Amino acid sequence: MTADAAAPDARELPAPIVRALAPQEWEAWYRGLEVAFGGQEEEPQERELWRGLTELDRSLSAWDGPAQVGGAGAFSFRLAVPGGAVLPAAGVTMVGVLPTHRRRGLLTALMRRQLDDIRARGEALAVLTASESAIYGRFGYGLGTWRLSLTVPRAKVRLRSPGDASVRLRLADPAESSPACERLYASRVALRPGMLERRPDWERLPLLDAPGSRGGYSPLQCVLAEDRGTGQLLGYARYAVDVAWTAADVPAGTVRVRDIEAQSPQVYAALWSFLLDLDLTDTVTVRSRPVDDPLLHLVSDPRRLDARISDSMFVRLVDVGAALRGRGYAAPVEVVLDVTDEFCPWNTGRWKLHSGGPGKGAVCEPTTERADLALAVRELGSAYLGGTNLTALAAAGLVTELRDGALAEASRAFASDVAPWLPHGF
Numbered sequence: 412m413t414a415d416a417a418a419p420d421a422r423e424l425p426a427p428i429v430r431a432l433a434p435q436e437w438e439a440w441y442r443g444l445e446v447a448f449g450g451q452e453e454e455p456q457e458r459e460l461w462r463g464l465t466e467l468d469r470s471l472s473a474w475d476g477p478a479q480v481g482g483a484g485a486f487s488f489r490l491a492v493p494g495g496a497v498l499p500a501a502g503v504t505m506v507g508v509l510p511t512h513r514r515r516g517l518l519t520a521l522m523r524r525q526l527d528d529i530r531a532r533g534e535a536l537a538v539l540t541a542s543e544s545a546i547y548g549r550f551g552y553g554l555g556t557w558r559l560s561l562t563v564p565r566a567k568v569r570l571r572s573p574g575d576a577s578v579r580l581r582l583a584d585p586a587e588s589s590p591a592c593e594r595l596y597a598s599r600v601a602l603r604p605g606m607l608e609r610r611p612d613w614e615r616l617p618l619l620d621a622p623g624s625r626g627g628y629s630p631l632q633c634v635l636a637e638d639r640g641t642g643q644l645l646g647y648a649r650y651a652v653d654v655a656w657t658a659a660d661v662p663a664g665t666v667r668v669r670d671i672e673a674q675s676p677q678v679y680a681a682l683w684s685f686l687l688d689l690d691l692t693d694t695v696t697v698r699s700r701p702v703d704d705p706l707l708h709l710v711s712d713p714r715r716l717d718a719r720i721s722d723s724m725f726v727r728l729v730d731v732g733a734a735l736r737g738r739g740y741a742a743p744v745e746v747v748l749d750v751t752d753e754f755c756p757w758n759t760g761r762w763k764l765h766s767g768g769p770g771k772g773a774v775c776e777p778t779t780e781r782a783d784l785a786l787a788v789r790e791l792g793s794a795y796l797g798g799t800n801l802t803a804l805a806a807a808g809l810v811t812e813l814r815d816g817a818l819a820e821a822s823r824a825f826a827s828d829v830a831p832w833l834p835h836g837f
């Protein structure tokens with residue numbers, strides 16, 4: 412994008428031109444994105460990472476004459492869905508329109524082109540995290556995962572189980588330990604809907620640690636949990652510490668946990684035990700955990716966690732039939748869904764979904780049979796990963812039951828035993 416593009420007179424506006432980005436246009440495109448987000452420049456290390464991760468053939472720019480005035484990108488992700496499958500999904504990202512060119516339909520034009528491209532690639536799903544949660548519903552994205560943030564006054568909570576004596580904790584260099592941590596992360600992706608496989612180079616994201624973005628915190632640190640006998644990696648946590656003191660010289664530092672993965676409840680408890688026991692600190696914070704995080708049950712006094720829930724990942728079914736066939740179902744289901752999709756009309760119509768339940772696969776095809784449930788594609792996106800019940804959406808008037816019993820049947824089948832969760836932004 413070109414940051415100094417002049418504001419057009421609305422009466423003279425030509426139709427926006429949206430096209431794929433050329434490699435030499437990346438700098439201006441990314442600078443325009445920074446301007447769309449308020450103008451702050453990213454740290455060179457961050458910029459370099461995102462430049463490397465940008466998929467140029469999936470990056471779109473919008474033009475006003477010779478000036479780039481808007482853009483949107485997508486990553487070729489693979490997303491865990493209920494039942495343990497991992498499906499291709501477009502990770503929509505880097506969306507911005509210059510302040511001079513807003514509310515004239517540029518985002519709409521970018522979303523049109525992008526969703527058509529995603530469909531042409533054969534990806535049944537698109538996902539994103541939104542700068543503002545009001546933006547993407549109109550394009551058929553529903554809120555599919557939530558995140559839990561915690562602020563723990565460590566002196567006030569203790570763990571009901573301290574972990575396992577067979578676990579040895581060891582401090583390690585985050586970069587050196589990254590390959591082993593990545594193998595452990597990879598082994599956990601299919602276990603929780605919403606998790607993303609890490610494509611090549613994405614292992615750099617959890618290590619991103621630009622000095623200018625630390626905000627007073629230490630460089631990133633890493634603690635490994637290993638089997639005392641074999642040395643096998645069983646879990647890890649990455650975190651930073653801001654050491655602070657009160658006016659009376661009492662230590663009042665904060666531990667900010669970036670990520671934590673563990674193979675078993677005992678290892679998870681051992682890692683939290685470590686994080687809650689760091690000298691010179693009085694608070695441990697974590698910005699994003701699943702809403703069913705075990706820590707809620709592990710601590711002596713859950714109210715002290717100051718647990719807050721926020722929206723996280725929005726999900727769009729780009730191809731309703733393929734998306735519903737691709738996931739597993741927690742219970743047998745046979746329902747006809749009457750789906751409305753104004754932005755991607757190829758999805759509009761009745762779809763018959765049939766599954767024998769866990770491990771049985773699913774069939775989902777267009778049908779002329781009578782509908783059992785009526786809903787918009789946005790609500791299907793909310794329910795897709797199992798994080799929001801169809802019953803809850805019906806209580807909000809967003810799903811209509813047309814056959815007695817169909818709502819409970821579908822709601823049970825769409826549910827997930829573990830809460831879906833997106834492990835990192837993009």
Ligand SMILES: CC(=O)SCCNC(=O)CCNC(=O)[C@H](O)C(C)(C)COP(=O)(O)OP(=O)(O)OC[C@H]1O[C@@H](n2cnc3c(N)ncnc32)[C@H](O)[C@@H]1OP(=O)(O)O
Nearest residue numbers: 447504505506507508513514515516517518519539542545
């Ligand atoms: C996945 C991501 O990257 S999320 C990041 C999104 N980017 C940002 O937040 C950066 C700052 N904001 C922007 O760059 C722009 O305001 C954008 C991209 C959010 C919107 O771009 P615009 O070109 O102004 O959107 P466009 O004109 O196509 O608007 C389409 C509709 O969305 C609505 N809309 C646009 N932005 C917002 C918003 N922030 N909140 C609520 N509604 C919005 C418009 O009012 C319009 O509604 P209508 O169809 O009822 O008239």
